[in-house]
Amino acid sequence: MLEKIVFPLCNCCKKQTTETKFGLCFSCFEKLISFNPENRCKYCGYPLEKGSNICGRCFSRKSFFDAGFFLFPYSECGKALIHSIKFEDKLEYLEVINFFINQLTDFINGKEIDFITYVPSSLFHYLSRGYSVPRELAKRLSSFFNIPYKKIVYTKRPYKKLLSKSKSVKERKSIVGNFFRVKSDGRKANGILLVDDVFTTGTTVNTVASLVKKNNVAEKVYFFTLSMVVKD
Ligand SMILES: [Zn+2]
Numbered sequence: 001m002l003e004k005i006v007f008p009l010c011n012c013c014k015k016q017t018t019e020t021k022f023g024l025c026f027s028c029f030e031k032l033i034s035f036n037p038e039n040r041c042k043y044c045g046y047p048l049e050k051g052s053n054i055c056g057r058c059f060s061r062k063s064f065f066d067a068g069f070f071l072f073p074y075s076e077c078g079k080a081l082i083h084s085i086k087f088e089d090k091l092e093y094l095e096v097i098n099f100f101i102n103q104l105t106d107f108i109n110g111k112e113i114d115f116i117t118y119v120p121s122s123l124f125h126y127l128s129r130g131y132s133v134p135r136e137l138a139k140r141l142s143s144f145f146n147i148p149y150k151k152i153v154y155t156k157r158p159y160k161k162l163l164s165k166s167k168s169v170k171e172r173k174s175i176v177g178n179f180f181r182v183k184s185d186g187r188k189a190n191g192i193l194l195v196d197d198v199f200t201t202g203t204t205v206n207t208v209a210s211l212v213k214k215n216n217v218a219e220k221v222y223f224f225t226l227s228m229v230v231k232d
């Protein structure tokens with residue numbers, strides 16, 4: 001008797017496919033990894049038209065980070081991939097960073113990064129899933145680039161749950177501002193790499209960067225996120 005072959009569905013376009021890679025069909029996966037804008041904001045890495053070097057957001061607010069990089073936009077396939085990693089326990093999909101390793105190496109090279117740290121997940125996510133995506137990501141980068149890894153950012157209370165309901169930028173700022181603390185051993189690093197999963201408005205990364213600097217933990221703060229919300 002012939003068994004019925006069940007083809008997997010692509011997490012992004014939802015079409016049936018013979019094989020998936022990171023939960024995506026071939027064409028969705030290709031689209032995801034081909035993201036490589038020629039020109040980016042010199043602070044946050046946001047894709048820009050040729051000729052400009054700073055995005056509207058970095059132009060209009062004080063950025064406490066010195067430079068940042070992300071791999072793919074938080075939309076369609078990027079969003080589908082992050083969802084599998086965060087909520088379907090597909091931590092092995094973090095290996096997608098291998099497909100961007102040249103760009104990532106270009107970003108890391110030439111920067112004095114004494115250690116890699118991460119934005120902690122909310123206690124809620126951590127307790128319900130048992131892992132923290134930013135921490136796993138930081139560990140992988142640490143072993144790949146052979147840069148030490150150190151936890152310095154802590155949350156006071158579960159905060160991301162509060163952020164998830166649509167809040168204004170001002171409200172987000174005050175929530176985020178009150179929920180993080182940064183610990184220091186008294187030695188000031190030249191530079192650190194702060195890792196998070198998604199850069200939405202940048203409030204989280206910017207707030208943590210400001211705490212790092214205020215507490216004299218590092219001279220320079222660079223950030224890396226898997227994904228960033230990018231408007232078309
Ligand atoms: Zn697809």
Ligand SMILES: [Zn+2]
Nearest residue numbers: 041044055058
């Ligand atoms: Zn920017």
